[in-house]
Amino acid sequence: MNGAELFGFSWLRPGDLAWLLAVPLLGLVALRGLLARRRALRKLVDARHLPRFAPSHGSWAPGIRVALASGAALFLVLSLLGPVRGYSLREVERKGLDLVVCLDTSRSMLVEDLRPSRLDRAKREITGLLDRLRGDRVAVLAFAGDVRRVAPLTHDRKTLASFVATLSPQDNLVGGTNLGAALEAALDLFDGRTGNHEAIVLLTDGEDLTGEGLAVAERAKERGIRVYVVGMGTAAGGKIADERGGFVTDEAGSEVVSALDGSTLERIAETTGGAYLAATQNALPLEELYEERMTKLEARSLWAGRERIPHDRFQWPLVVALLFMVLESALRSRKAVEVEV
Numbered sequence: 109m110n111g112a113e114l115f116g117f118s119w120l121r122p123g124d125l126a127w128l129l130a131v132p133l134l135g136l137v138a139l140r141g142l143l144a145r146r147r148a149l150r151k152l153v154d155a156r157h158l159p160r161f162a163p164s165h166g167s168w169a170p171g172i173r174v175a176l177a178s179g180a181a182l183f184l185v186l187s188l189l190g191p192v193r194g195y196s197l198r199e200v201e202r203k204g205l206d207l208v209v210c211l212d213t214s215r216s217m218l219v220e221d222l223r224p225s226r227l228d229r230a231k232r233e234i235t236g237l238l239d240r241l242r243g244d245r246v247a248v249l250a251f252a253g254d255v256r257r258v259a260p261l262t263h264d265r266k267t268l269a270s271f272v273a274t275l276s277p278q279d280n281l282v283g284g285t286n287l288g289a290a291l292e293a294a295l296d297l298f299d300g301r302t303g304n305h306e307a308i309v310l311l312t313d314g315e316d317l318t319g320e321g322l323a324v325a326e327r328a329k330e331r332g333i334r335v336y337v338v339g340m341g342t343a344a345g346g347k348i349a350d351e352r353g354g355f356v357t358d359e360a361g362s363e364v365v366s367a368l369d370g371s372t373l374e375r376i377a378e379t380t381g382g383a384y385l386a387a388t389q390n391a392l393p394l395e396e397l398y399e400e401r402m403t404k405l406e407a408r409s410l411w412a413g414r415e416r417i418p419h420d421r422f423q424w425p426l427v428v429a430l431l432f433m434v435l436e437s438a439l440r441s442r443k444a445v446e447v448e449v
Contacts, residue, residue: 120190288320
């Protein structure tokens with residue numbers, strides 16, 4: 109329910125209030141047409157004979173009909189805007205999963221082998237996931253060589269999306285890709301009761317070269333927490349842009365090419381009973397993992413309480429609009445009878 113008040117009501121669709129401006133415009137157009145009709149009639153018939161040939165010419169009936177039609181249009185628009193007054197409280201229970209999304213923000217995520225870049229594509233994946241959530245809570249971690257807690261477990265998807273949009277490699281304190289630290293930080297966000305309703309989502313282009321990620325995955329398995337991984341990048345890879353506008357080079361001076369090798373990432377996912385998808389395998393890999401895998405997990409009651417149910421009063425202006433339409437129709441019928449006589 110929107111907090112804006114108009115005529116003592118709140119409105120379900122306040123964005124459509126501009127339609128009210130169309131009502132006086134329609135009334136003006138109708139009045140202009142009525143006046144033009146009267147001027148044309150005076151040109152055809154002498155003023156002395158107007159009562160004989162046009163009995164209704166001097167009456168107020170046409171003007172009243174225009175006013176009634178305009179009033180009907182006004183109250184129809186008010187009805188469509190969804191007037192709300194009063195509310196009732198209803199007991200509700202929300203069930204869902206706890207998901208921790210770990211986003212790799214290392215510099216290699218700026219490679220453009222995925223359009224527009226690996227990082228931008230990963231952000232799009234997360235935003236798409238947030239749009240599909242039901243009663244789930246989501247936390248967001250950003251990581252490279254270090255891990256940053258972006259947001260705790262929350263239902264506030266709009267705020268999460270705004271936080272994700274701001275993430276970049278410039279916030280990293282340590283370079284590299286520490287998968288083990290990211291997974292460890294994700295495990296710390298869960299309450300530890302059971303992993304049946306908990307899962308970790310990892311979006312990265314890195315490899316688990318040290319084996320730390322696989323070691324943490326083993327601990328996640330013991331707690332029943334699954335890890336779902338989206339590999340960001342292609343097998344051909346691409347060059348990594350540096351801060352000077354060039355490309356990152358190795359000790360020999362050769363430009364470094366970052367390519368995705370998903371074998372270690374797939375091993376982490378499979379160890380926990382999760383799943384791995386490369387971004388090149390599906391147009392929307394994270395949404396597929398959510399719909400096909402994560403929604404099959406056992407949901408739990410995450411929040412219970414009462415919510416306000418607004419009372420929609422669209423019937424009130426609708427009844428007034430119908431009354432105006434009946435009166436306008438009655439005047440039109442009466443005029444037709446007069447002409448026939």
